[in-house]
Amino acid sequence: MKKKSIIIGIESSCDETAVSIIRNRYVLSNIIISQKIHKEYGGVVPELASRLHDKNIIRAVHxxxxxxxxxxxxxxxxxFTLGPGLIGSLLVxxxxxxxxxxxxxxxxLTVNHVQAHILAHFIQNANISNSYPRFPFxxxxxxxxxxxxxxxxxxxxMKILGTTLDDSVGEALDKIARILGFHYPGGPMIEFFSKNGNCKKFVFSKPSVDELNFSFSGLKSNILQFIQKKSKKNPFFIKKNLSDLCASIQKIIAEILLEKVHKATIKTGIFRVALSGxxxxxxxxxxxxxxxxxxxxKWEIFIPKKKYATDNGAMIAITGLLKYEKKLFDSIHVTPYSQFKKF
Structure with a gap:
């Protein structure tokens, strides 16, 4: 009988101290200790993040x-996560x-953070369809x-077909949220207030970007200019239209993502798509x-359960397990990296 491998995964790329233990592809534990202090500063403070990782990691492992x-x-x-991420946090x-x-x-076993988000779909029952995506996807x-x-x-x-040329979608949502008066992290607040909004109330310009790349900086500027113009005429514009604004913002971002993925399916002939992050x-x-x-x-969509969408140790552990099965071990002398590297 094949031995059931047990792997521990450690994730510390940003502001979540996450530790998970898996046996084969089953999660035995998945601990996440969040750092709430960054809300006071409107974003993650790297030095504070690394200090709190140092404080929390033993507790998370226990x-x-x-x-x-x-x-x-x-x-x-x-x-463990080798990169990309905040270098101080990664070092912990x-x-x-x-x-x-x-x-x-x-x-x-070292793990690329982005790759781990994708491979989280190979944790047992990790997505809402409770099935693994078949290659290629x-x-x-x-x-x-x-x-x-x-x-x-x-x-x-893995091969990158398209990437953002400026802000990531999450970064753009947080910046737009600040325009609306929300505290960090703002993305969840936009989603919360969008629930009762009319997503067709306001129309914003979609960025024109070649191929399969993204750009969200222009969209952010377009929304800022629109709100500033409306607020000059009516100081209470945001307050009176908050839900509709949030719903309209979410809609255009979702449409941008969907249109780019649709182009990718046509270009590659691959109609299996796995969301992550x-x-x-x-x-x-x-x-x-x-x-x-x-x-x-003809489309197949794989969507992670929410506990495996955000940063977590289980995605690091499953990637480690898959490397362990192929005997892709790493040296003790490896050095963390902050910027994204090719797979």
Whole structure:
């Protein structure tokens, strides 16, 4: 009988200290300790983030073992996020993972954060259809730091087809939220107030971007100029139209994403699409992609359950498991990186 491998995954790329333990593809524990302090500053403060990771990581690991009901000597390998992300935060996770690996004499497995978001779909029952996407498929990664369309031909054979030329979609939502008067993180607030809004009330200009790339900076400027113009005439414009504004903003962003993915399916002939990243938890975006599959029968859409959409340790652990099965071990001398690197 094949041995059931147990992997611990450590994620510390931004402001979530996340630790997960999986056995084969089943999650035994998935601990996330969030850093609330960044709300006071309107965004993540790198120095504070790294200090809090240092404070929280031992607690997160203890909780992960407690809920998984296993002992440290049962772990077969340790995986951790090597990048991209905030370098100080990454160093905390890397240092702990290296020490853990050396202390137990087990393999070390480095993980690309973006790749892990996509591979989260291979956790058992990780998406709303409770099924794994078949290769090849298109991955749409939408988060606070990344917006990319990726052709996925195998677990570790991925090619970027399109990327954002400026702001990521999550970053754009947070910046637009500030215009509306919301505190960080603003994306969830836009979604909350959009629920009772008319998404057709306001129309904004879609950026004209070649090929499969994205640009959200121009959209943000268009919305800012529109609101400033309206507010000059009526100081209470935002307050009176908040729900409609939020709904209209969400609609155009979802449409931009959907149109680009549609172009990618035509270009590649691949009609299986897997959403991932924190912004894929947005209900408007999820619903728009689900609606498309009802009109376009050849499309298959895979949408992660919300606990696996945002940054989490399970996505790091599953990527580590897949590398472990292929014996793709890493050196103790690896160095974290902040900027995105090719797969």
């Amino acid at each position: 909780q992960a073992f407690h809920y998984a009901k296993i002992k440290r000597n049962q772990i077969d390998a340790v995986s 996770g890397a240092s702990f993972a290296k020490s853990f690996s050396m202390g137990l004499g087990i393999p070390l 298109l991955g749409l990664v939408i988060s606070g730091g990344h917006t990319q369309i990726i052709e996925v031909n195998d677990f570790f054979q 924190g912004v894929s938890a947005n209900n408007e975006i999820r619903n728009m992609f689900i609606s498309l599959t009802k009109r376009e029968k």
